[in-house]
Structures are given as structure tokens and as C-alpha cells.
Amino acid sequence: MAAKRRPQVRASDLQGFKYFRLLTPLLERLRDVGTQRDRAGNRQLFFDQYAALLLLYFFNPVLTSLRGVQQASGLDKVQKLLGVRRTSLGSLSEASGVFAAEPLRHIVQELAGRALPLGNGREAEALRGLTAVDGSILPALPRMVWALWKDDQHRGVKLHLHFDVLAAVPADATLTPAACSEPDQLGAMLKPQRLYVVDRGYASFELFRAILYARSSFVARVKDSTVFTVKEERPISAEAKAAGVVRDVVIEKLGTAHHKDYGKSPVIISS
Numbered sequence: 647m648a649a650k651r652r653p654q655v656r657a658s659d660l661q662g663f664k665y666f667r668l669l670t671p672l673l674e675r676l677r678d679v680g681t682q683r684d685r686a687g688n689r690q691l692f693f694d695q696y697a698a699l700l701l702l703y704f705f706n707p708v709l710t711s712l713r714g715v716q717q718a719s720g721l722d723k724v725q726k727l728l729g730v731r732r733t734s735l736g737s738l739s740e741a742s743g744v745f746a747a748e749p750l751r752h753i754v755q756e757l758a759g760r761a762l763p764l765g766n767g768r769e770a771e772a773l774r775g776l777t778a779v780d781g782s783i784l785p786a787l788p789r790m791v792w793a794l795w796k797d798d799q800h801r802g803v804k805l806h807l808h809f810d811v812l813a814a815v816p817a818d819a820t821l822t823p824a825a826c827s828e829p830d831q832l833g834a835m836l837k838p839q840r841l842y843v844v845d846r847g848y849a850s851f852e853l854f855r856a857i858l859y860a861r862s863s864f865v866a867r868v869k870d871s872t873v874f875t876v877k878e879e880r881p882i883s884a885e886a887k888a889a890g891v892v893r894d895v896v897i898e899k900l901g902t903a904h905h906k907d908y909g910k911s912p913v914i915i916s917s
Contacts, residue, residue: 649753656715657723662705666727667696672753673697680745687747691730693745699738699891700729712738727803747821754816761813775840775862779848806831811843829853836860851900 676693699719703709708760709718712735718724720732763770786801802824811815818835829850838861846867857864877898882891 647856655708655717657721659708660702660706660718660721662702662721663727665701665705669729670694670698670858672728672756676745676749679749680816681847683744691733691741693749695728695730696738696741696745697750699730699733700727701706713751716859731811741760751798751818751820755818758810758813758817761810763812764814765812770812773812773841776843777817778809778811778843779832780809780845781806781826781831781847783824786824804831806835808835836862836863841865854900857871872900873902 665812673694676697679693681689681692699715702718702724703715706718709715716733716735716738719730723732750808767887782805783802784805786803792901793894803821804824804826806820806822806826807816808817810816817838820831820835822831823824829848829852832844833853833856840862841862842862842864843859844864844866846869848866849868849872854864854866876895878896879894880896885896
């Protein structure tokens, strides 16, 4: 029995066009990315157009495949608003290997910087720049040899996501092989005036120093056996005790005498 053919995508099926009034000017800066190899000068699909089509895909659950995106590219409304022409499946398939993702990451960061915090007041001001950081392993395709993880049967990529808690938007993200070190990756992505919140997978004295040198702060979980030298013991309020805080100290040095001196350390609250 022949498979049921999906209906053609219609303009009335699609949504999200209003967002391209904001996005199109930002995407224009991608036009020259990946064109160096086009010596014949006959490229018809450019990075800004490819990114616009991908965004249209994410805005519309009705587009479930690359063929659906290809069909949408042939609609007059899509061509007019996104500045694209009808695109072949071959061009869409090739695009992922032609266009580097890094310039698009900068646009994501810029958009995140424009997002307004969902709250205000003294507490929101104190927590400005609150950034939750985590790494999640995602399955990779069998042909992605660079994503080998445990063995040749396990391939995966790791999404390193920075989430601006008060603005409720992703502030930054990168993809690496699954075996990538989370502390090393965060160290390469640090920004000033951030309050990074990380779990014990990021416990690294060197990373903590790098965060401070980047003019940011952090809240981190560490092992109970972590050694540190106390500079100042602070009293705990009744409210803090009720919340489960058991100790509030200023740390002079992390680690033992055998560890490197990682410089000035922040206040660490253990609970």
C-alpha cells in the first residue's frame, strides 16, 4: 500500500511572520558568510535566507521535514517577507555544511541582551545577570564521527546552555562532542557582570578563579570534602536558618597548600 501523501503547505497554514520585521535586519549581516567557496558567483541560497527558513520551521509545527521547508520557500508570502526564492532540497541539505554557526550565535546573544527582565524591584536588581548553566547530552546521527562518545556505538553532542533566569531567555549556547569538559567550555564562554549558577559537575578551582577574573560571580555546589581556608565566619540570621543555611563564610583560599593559589574567592554559603 502506498504511503499517504502529505498535503502541500499553504500560506494560511503558517504563522510567526510578524517576528521577521525584527529578525530580518539582524540576519542581513550573515549574507556574506560561506560565500568564499562560490567562485562561480552563482549561489542562490545565502546564510541569512537559510537562517530565516529555519526560524520559520521552528515557528510552525506544521513544517515537519526539510521537504516542508522547501515547499514553504515556494510560497509568494514567504518569498516576499523572508527575501528568499524557491529553494531545492539539495541546497537546503548542503547548507548545514556550508554555513558556520558562530555568526548566528552572536545574533542570539544580541537578542538575549534586548530581553527585558520579567520582574523588578530590589531582589531583581540584586540578581541581575543571574545565569543558570548546564550541559545536556543529545543523541547524534551515526554519520557524525566527530561526536563519538563512549565507543563507536555511542555518538552524542553536548548542548552547553546559558539561561538568563530573570529575562527567561537563553543567553548563549554552544554544541560540542559529548565528551567535552563542562568547566573548560564554561571558561571559554564567560561574560562580565553575570551571576553563574552551576552544579557540582562544574566544580573546578581554576574555573572559579576565571569567573572572578571575568568580573562575574557564581553560586556552585561542591563536594562535602572540598578543602578551604576560612577568612571570616559570618553570623546566620533566623531567616537563613529556616531556609536551611548552616554556614556563611568568606573564603581566603580554596584547596590545600598543595593546590595553586587561585586568588581572591567569593563568599561561599553551604547548606
